[in-house]
Amino acid sequence: MPQNIVEKILVSHLKEGDFVKGQEIGIRIDQTLTQDATGTMAYLQFEAMGLKEIKTDLSVSYVDHNTVQVGFENADDHRYLRTVAARYGVVFSRPGNGICHQVHLERFGKPGTTLLGSDSHTPTGGGIGQIAIGAGGIDVAVAMGGGLFYTAAPKVYLVNLTGELREWVTAKDVVLKMLELLTTKGNVGVMLEYGGKGVKTLSVPQRATIANMGAEMGVTCSVFPSDSVTKKFMKAQGREADWSELKADRGAKYDRVIELDLSSIELLAACPHSPGNIKKIAELAGGHVDQVCIGSCTNSSYRDMMTVAAILKGHKVKPGLTLAIAPGSRQVMQMLARNGGLADLLDAGARIQESACGFCIGNHFSPKSGGVSLRTSNRNFEGRSGTADAQVYLVSPEVAALAAITGEFTDPRKSGIAYPRIKEPSSFKADDVMFVKPSPELRNTEVVRGPNIGEPPKNDRMSEKLDGAVMIHVGDKITTDHIMPAGARLKYRSNVPKYAQYVFEPVDSTFHKRCLENKAAGGHNVIVAGESYGQGSSREHAAMCPMYLGVKAVVAKSFERIHAANLINFGIAPLTFRNAADYDAIKAGDKLTCSDWRAAFAEGRPVILKNGRTGASIECVSALSRRQKAILTAGGLLNQTTGK
Numbered sequence: 001m002p003q004n005i006v007e008k009i010l011v012s013h014l015k016e017g018d019f020v021k022g023q024e025i026g027i028r029i030d031q032t033l034t035q036d037a038t039g040t041m042a043y044l045q046f047e048a049m050g051l052k053e054i055k056t057d058l059s060v061s062y063v064d065h066n067t068v069q070v071g072f073e074n075a076d077d078h079r080y081l082r083t084v085a086a087r088y089g090v091v092f093s094r095p096g097n098g099i100c101h102q103v104h105l106e107r108f109g110k111p112g113t114t115l116l117g118s119d120s121h122t123p124t125g126g127g128i129g130q131i132a133i134g135a136g137g138i139d140v141a142v143a144m145g146g147g148l149f150y151t152a153a154p155k156v157y158l159v160n161l162t163g164e165l166r167e168w169v170t171a172k173d174v175v176l177k178m179l180e181l182l183t184t185k186g187n188v189g190v191m192l193e194y195g196g197k198g199v200k201t202l203s204v205p206q207r208a209t210i211a212n213m214g215a216e217m218g219v220t221c222s223v224f225p226s227d228s229v230t231k232k233f234m235k236a237q238g239r240e241a242d243w244s245e246l247k248a249d250r251g252a253k254y255d256r257v258i259e260l261d262l263s264s265i266e267l268l269a270a271c272p273h274s275p276g277n278i279k280k281i282a283e284l285a286g287g288h289v290d291q292v293c294i295g296s297c298t299n300s301s302y303r304d305m306m307t308v309a310a311i312l313k314g315h316k317v318k319p320g321l322t323l324a325i326a327p328g329s330r331q332v333m334q335m336l337a338r339n340g341g342l343a344d345l346l347d348a349g350a351r352i353q354e355s356a357c358g359f360c361i362g363n364h365f366s367p368k369s370g371g372v373s374l375r376t377s378n379r380n381f382e383g384r385s386g387t388a389d390a391q392v393y394l395v396s397p398e399v400a401a402l403a404a405i406t407g408e409f410t411d412p413r414k415s416g417i418a419y420p421r422i423k424e425p426s427s428f429k430a431d432d433v434m435f436v437k438p439s440p441e442l443r444n445t446e447v448v449r450g451p452n453i454g455e456p457p458k459n460d461r462m463s464e465k466l467d468g469a470v471m472i473h474v475g476d477k478i479t480t481d482h483i484m485p486a487g488a489r490l491k492y493r494s495n496v497p498k499y500a501q502y503v504f505e506p507v508d509s510t511f512h513k514r515c516l517e518n519k520a521a522g523g524h525n526v527i528v529a530g531e532s533y534g535q536g537s538s539r540e541h542a543a544m545c546p547m548y549l550g551v552k553a554v555v556a557k558s559f560e561r562i563h564a565a566n567l568i569n570f571g572i573a574p575l576t577f578r579n580a581a582d583y584d585a586i587k588a589g590d591k592l593t594c595s596d597w598r599a600a601f602a603e604g605r606p607v608i609l610k611n612g613r614t615g616a617s618i619e620c621v622s623a624l625s626r627r628q629k630a631i632l633t634a635g636g637l638l639n640q641t642t643g644k
C-alpha cells in the first residue's frame, strides 16, 4: 500500500493500537522539548512519577518564555531547570540561546522522527520533516521516561502547493491563507501534509513558519517532505549527517486535498482578535499603526531578520511608533551582528530585544491603551499582549517593517522600496556554547528548588456522583489565555495555589474565590462553554489550576485537542452536549447533578446531567478511550501513575 508521509512516520513509530482513523494509537517519541513556562511543572511531575532517567534519543529543556526576571521567581525556575536537566540527562538550553522552536529547528530537528513538546508550536519541526506535536507537560514527562504518546490516528489532508510566491508575498501569507480556508476551529484529529511542486520553492524556515501556525488551525501537526532544500539547510547547519529523504509514495491516499497555488496568494493580515480573522493588506492600507513587534517562533529566522534589516536600511522608524525586534535565536543574533544587519536595525531606531518569546507572551512590550500593534507572531487573542483593549494584527516581517517606517499599514508593492532578495546562507554560525550537554559527572547534580516552586497538586479520585454548580458560562473560542493568563502572571507557573488565583481573570476575576468557597462546602465546580473550548496553548495549568479550584467537569459544544487531553490528565471530565441547544438553557449558578457519573464514564454510557433550576435532563457524551477512562476515574494521570 502506498503511504503518505504522515503514515510513514506514524506507522514506523506505532507501538500500541491499530492504525485506524479516529482510534487511539500509542507512538514512540524520539525527541522531546520543554520550555521554562511549562517545563518546571513537567520536570516536577517527572520527578513525582519516580522516573529516573531520560529514555528518548534526545530531550532538550529550553529557557525562552520567562526571561524578564523581575523578582527571584524566574531565576529560581531557571536554576531548577538547569539542575534537574543535569541530573536526569536532558540537554539544557540556557536563557539567551533563543526560542525553543527556532533553536530546535536549527540544531536538532531530524526528518522522519517524532518530537513531542510542551508547547503548542512544537509542530514548527514539521518544516524539517518531523511529526512534531504539542502536548501538556505531563505527557512530555511520560515520553521523556520512555512512555508512549497517545493520540487519535489522524485524518490526513494534503495541501498541494503549486506555483511560486510573488515578490513580497511570504510564508506568513501562505499560512494566513490556510487559516482563512480551514479557520481556527473544527480541525481536531487532522494532520496536514504539504506536497506538490511548490514545496521546493520554499526554504526550511519558510516551511517552519507554515507548520508553526498549523497550531492556530487546531490541527495536530503539519509536515513537509524532506528534500534537497532540507539537505542544504542541514548542511549549512553542519548537520548533513542527520538528513534523510522523506516523501510520499506515488498514489498515496489522503482524506482531503487542498489545492493552493502559491502565485495566487495575496498579502494578508490576521485582524483582532483571532488568527482566523483574515483580511487583505490592500484593504487595510493607510490604517494607523502605533507599535511594530518583529520576532517570535513564527518569524524570527535569519532570512526574516535580514529582510527586515534590508527594508529598514537608510530609513528611520516613524516618530511616535515603537519598533521591537527579537531575533529568534542567538545564532541569528550573532550572524546579524557580524554582517551588519544589526547595525542597520539600530540605525533605523529599532529596540533590540533578547532572543526569547518576549512580546509574544505579553510579559513585556504591551501596547499603549487602545494601541494598534502589528506583530509577526502567531496569536492575537484579546488581551494576550498585556493590554486589554489593544488591537493586534498578525502580518509578515516585510509588512511589519514597512509599517515601522510609514506608521501605517502599507502595501509594499506601492511603497517604492525595492524588494529585498535575501538568500539563505550556505553556512550558519553554529557554536552550541549555550547548551549544557548531559554528562556522567552532571548526573550527580543536586536538584535545587526555590521557595516559589511547589509540589505538583494532587487530586481526589473521581467521585461516584456529580454535585455540580455552574461557576461560569462562557461563549465560543475560549482560549487558554482566557482561562489561565500568561503575561505578568507567568512567574507563578511553579506555584499552583498562587497561579490558581488568576483562573479566568480576564473574564471574571471572582471565579477562583467562588470556586474555592463551593469546594470548601463540598460542592463540585462546573464550567459551561461553547465551541472550540481551550484553543491556543498547550499550558496544562489551564487544567491543573481549575483542578486545584475543585472544577470537576467542563461541559462544552466542542473542545480543542491539547486542552481536552490536559483536562483528562488532571481528572476533569470534558463533556460535550449531545444537543448544542442545551447550552443556551443553562445559566451561571445552575446546579448540575448526576447520580452515577463515574459508572457512566467507566461503562462508556452518555452522562445525563440534571439541571436543578429547570428540571431538564441534559445528555452529554465523552468519547474516551479505555486508557483515558482509567486516567479520569483515577483523578488524573499523576494519581494513576503514583497509585494515589
Ligand code: MIC
Pocket (backbone or CB within 6 Å): 037, 038, 065, 118, 119, 120, 121, 134, 361, 379, 486, 536, 537, 538, 539
Ligand atoms: C503560547 O504561545 O501561548 C505559549 C506561551 O508558548 C504556550 C505555552 C505556555 O503557556 O507556556 C503554548 O503555545 O503552548
Ligand code: SF4
Pocket (backbone or CB within 6 Å): 065, 099, 119, 121, 296, 297, 298, 356, 357, 360, 361, 377, 378
Ligand atoms: Fe514563545 Fe510566542 Fe512562540 Fe509561544 S507563540 S513559543 S510565546 S514565541
